[in-house]
Amino acid sequence: MKKQTIFTPLKQRSFRTLFSAQVFSDTGNWFDIIALNLLVAYHWKMDIIANAAIDLAVAVPWVFLGPLLGVWADRLPRKPVMLICTLLRIAVVIGFIFAPNLPVLLALVFAKTVFSVLFDPARQGLFRQVVPEAELAEATALSQMCSNATKILGPTIGGLLMAVASPTYVFVTEAILYGIALIFLLRLPNVKLATVEGKQEEKNFWRELKEGIQHVRKKRIMMVAITLAALNLFFVFLYDAFFAPLTLALQLGQVGYGLIVSSFGIGAVAGALLSGQWTWWKRNPLHMMCFALLFGGSMVVVIGLGGMGIINGSIAFWCVVCLLVGALGAGNAVPFGYILQSETPPELMGRVFSVSNAMQGVMLLSAPMLGVALGRWLGIGAVFAFSGVMLVLTAIAFLIYMKKRDVRPTQPAPVEGIS
Incomplete structure (x- = not known):
């Protein structure tokens, strides 16, 4: 029997497609971190409170909305959830280009994070369904490697682009990254959870959260x-x-x-x-x-x-x-x-x-x-x-x-x- 490596899960077409979508989606998630902070600090000449507000707009949805949106990530078909969230993030990122002031920008950052908070548990659930049990450790490591790499490359490339061009180019590039992720998501199979079919009527939202x-x-x-x-x-x-x-x-x-x-x-x-x-x-x-x-x-x-x-x-x-x-x-x-x-x-x-x-x-x-x-x-x-x-x-x-x-x-x- 051939020994497994970290790249063995990529032989599975469904995981390979999901992983490809993750590469572009994760890069998009981190692409605007430096750009947004540079926008308020250098272009809008605002103080450090504005930068702290951006960080808060990113963090709050994960803490207070995450468990609630996790219920919907399990209730709804995962592929459509991921597609809709990616489309909405594209719209939000384009909205960054036209944001006239800090309150509007913060609302858009908050909205983008909300869609990510719903997207990620849906992706994790689909990950669990398409990866064979025997390859779970390797697939998890590969996914984590992608996450670590994009946390470095995304902000770095976004920051460099911000240094040589206007913020518009950064946000357009980010929208393109999400667009490529969307193409891969469209190729994913429709995987159903047979174990929960027929039980939705017996449950309510708070019971599912519990x-x-x-x-x-x-x-x-x-x-x-x-x-x-x-x-x-x-x-x-x-x-x-x-x-x-x-x-x-x-x-x-x-x-x-x-x-x-x-x-x-x-x-x-x-x-x-x-x-x-x-x-x-x-x-x-x-x-x-x-x-x-x-x-x-x-x-x-x-x-x-x-x-x-x-x-x-x-x-x-x-x-x-x-x-x-x-x-x-x-x-x-x-x-x-x-x-x-x-x-x-x-x-x-x-x-x-x-x-x-x-x-x-x-x-x-x-x-x-x-x-x-x-x-x-x-x-x-x-x-x-x-x-x-x-x-x-x-x-x-x-x-x-x-x-x-x-x-x-x-x-x-x-x-x-x-x-």
């Missing part, structure tokens, strides 16, 4: 994984906005800042690639999450000590450290995605994914404010060091808890040989 929440609460491995992922995100976002001042503290300059950020991104892509190539962690993905957190947190402590002037290193040294942090971050994210997919029946996937995103969104909203307060009080390096220590302690605490409670996957996956 089903998704209860699935997370009743499955200990799900609750542990989502809590671990949320805490990881919280401690990461304590320092995530401080890389520019960190490079000043490390005396690396503007070129160093670019290299540091690129190292994180390259590490994240490489980590997802390796996690999908060697899937021995499938027997207990929670252990992989914890150990990635443990070693990743240790590297963040090293970065913090550098920012405090305790450790000195060349730019090559800091790039290697950041590369490892990025790779270990993917080593946490891929097993988490695998747990969500493997421990959730397809008919609940939208709701469970949305509940998970909402829990992580709360962390995303609260952590930066605390990070700013800690940074002003203790200094930038201390924020990194504190975050790293907390990541390490979180990993150790969860490893102890899992051993005591014997938290394991419902059905441990067979492990293929190393390819």
